[in-house]
Amino acid sequence: GDRLKEGANINKSLSALGNVISALADASSGKKKVMVPYRDSVLTKLLQNALGGNSKTIMIAALSPADINYDETSGLCVTRTGPNRSKTRQLSMKTPWIS
Numbered sequence: 001g002d003r004l005k006e007g008a009n010i011n012k013s014l015s016a017l018g019n020v021i022s023a024l025a026d027a028s029s030g031k032k033k034v035m036v037p038y039r040d041s042v043l044t045k046l047l048q049n050a051l052g053g054n055s056k057t058i059m060i061a062a063l064s065p066a067d068i069n070y071d072e073t074s075g076l077c078v079t080r081t082g083p084n085r086s087k088t089r090q091l092s093m094k095t096p097w098i099s
Contacts, residue, residue, distance in 0.1 A: 016041035020051060 016037065023036040038048045063073045 013041045013043040016044050017047070020044045020047075024051060 019037055019040065023034045026032065027034040027036065036052065038044050038052075044051075
């Protein structure tokens with residue numbers, strides 16, 4: 001019931017955010033004149049000033065090496081912006097093993 005509706009609304013907002021980021025990537029590459037769909041979601045409307053204009057946006061993700069999380073991790077790595085339209089910097093955090 002309610003959790004299903006909430007999950008569907010969250011997925012809709014995140015999909016709209018992906019569309020906005022994709023449109024911004026197209027616009028910044030100068031390929032064509034693109035209309036950025038900020039009005040598709042309340043989330044994107046609220047983030048309009050942070051995403052557009054003279055700002056730089058960074059995405060930080062927590063990835064899991066576990067087999068059970070493979071689909072989510074690979075889906076996150078190949079986002080809607082595409083691997084060729086974004087600059088990627090890989091950071092490695094080393095955690096000392098505790099015996």
